[in-house]
Amino acid sequence: MQKTALVTGASAGIGEATVKRLLKDGYKVFAAARRLDRMAPLERLGAELIDLDLTDDASIVAAMEKIRAAAGRLDLLVNNAGYGSYGAIEDVPMEEARRQMEVNVFGLARLCQLATPLMRAQRSGTIVNVTSIGGKFGEPFGGWYHATKFAVEGFSDCLRMELRPFGIRVVVIEPGAIRTEWGGIAHQSLVERSGSSAYAPWALRHAAVLSGAESGSFASPPEVVANAIARAAAARRPRIRYGTGGGAKVFLFLAHWLPDRWKDALMWRMSQSRRAD
Numbered sequence: 001m002q003k004t005a006l007v008t009g010a011s012a013g014i015g016e017a018t019v020k021r022l023l024k025d026g027y028k029v030f031a032a033a034r035r036l037d038r039m040a041p042l043e044r045l046g047a048e049l050i051d052l053d054l055t056d057d058a059s060i061v062a063a064m065e066k067i068r069a070a071a072g073r074l075d076l077l078v079n080n081a082g083y084g085s086y087g088a089i090e091d092v093p094m095e096e097a098r099r100q101m102e103v104n105v106f107g108l109a110r111l112c113q114l115a116t117p118l119m120r121a122q123r124s125g126t127i128v129n130v131t132s133i134g135g136k137f138g139e140p141f142g143g144w145y146h147a148t149k150f151a152v153e154g155f156s157d158c159l160r161m162e163l164r165p166f167g168i169r170v171v172v173i174e175p176g177a178i179r180t181e182w183g184g185i186a187h188q189s190l191v192e193r194s195g196s197s198a199y200a201p202w203a204l205r206h207a208a209v210l211s212g213a214e215s216g217s218f219a220s221p222p223e224v225v226a227n228a229i230a231r232a233a234a235a236r237r238p239r240i241r242y243g244t245g246g247g248a249k250v251f252l253f254l255a256h257w258l259p260d261r262w263k264d265a266l267m268w269r270m271s272q273s274r275r276a277d
């Protein structure tokens with residue numbers, strides 16, 4: 001029987017690469033995002049497109065309903081969609097902080113809720129939540145983004161234990177620096193919010209780091225993450241966490257072993273390592 005997958009954030013970066021990889025692996029793939037035009041090439045490759053806005057509950061419910069009606073099953077849910085809302089915590093309007101949580105945490109959680117009954121009926125299924133190495137340490141000016149990724153790490157640990165009796169697996173993917181649209185969006189949000197506030201001298205240096213991280217020599221193409229997701233989905237007994245691409249393994253090692261004050265010092269040094277652009 002053909003396996004069915006839903007990939008969120010499929011209009012760019014890691015999601016787009018994951019859809020292509022899963023199609024190659026023989027899945028029936030539902031590709032979801034707001035920009036349907038950007039997903040037209042995926043449709044030509046055989047994916048079914050879903051218009052999904054994670055800030056809108058009706059849109060999330062309709063997406064899962066479409067899959068139920070068209071396929072009647074869901075073997076793999078890849079919760080990948082997300083963005084980096086940057087800015088000094090003092091400068092970020094609470095409305096934007098809530099939106100960041102809505103997309104990166106509550107939208108993902110809602111999809112988990114809605115996928116579970118389908119997977120429970122099959123007594124199988126895999127939920128892959130894409131967090132970040134930023135779910136294991138913080139950096140200045142990324143408070144809300146890191147809060148979402150820490151949240152999804154903890155949420156996924158709880159979900160994994162709850163769903164185990166039903167044969168449903170929960171996997172966390174922790175990418176490092178990946179060449180996608182993510183860095184440009186994070187950079188722009190930081191400059192807009194803190195580029196002329198009391199934090200400007202430091203925020204602008206950090207913004208330069210954000211835009212440089214993806215082009216840096218240690219950044220990886222999104223296919224590296226897509227391959228890790230496909231590997232986890234295919235494994236008989238997947239690992240709980242996959243650190244992958246763009247220096248992830250080194251950062252995760254340091255996040256685990258460095259004393260907190262050393263971590264602060266390292267992250268501040270990295271944050272301020274470039275000239276403001």
Ligand SMILES: NC(=O)c1ccc[n+]([C@@H]2O[C@H](COP(=O)([O-])OP(=O)(O)OC[C@H]3O[C@@H](n4cnc5c(N)ncnc54)[C@H](OP(=O)(O)O)[C@@H]3O)[C@@H](O)[C@H]2O)c1
Pocket residue numbers: 008009010011012013014015032033034035036038052053054055080081082083084103130131132133134174175176177178179180181182183185222
């Ligand atoms: N790139 C990195 O260095 C990196 C590192 C660690 C973790 N990650 C994580 O990896 C995931 C994928 O990011 P990426 O690097 O591939 O970034 P990307 O190229 O910017 O893609 C982000 C995707 O999320 C979707 N999205 C954003 N807001 C949405 C909303 N309200 N509703 C539905 N979809 C929405 C976008 O689609 P539409 O705009 O068309 O809706 C887009 O397809 C994210 O969770 C990110 O935090 C990335």
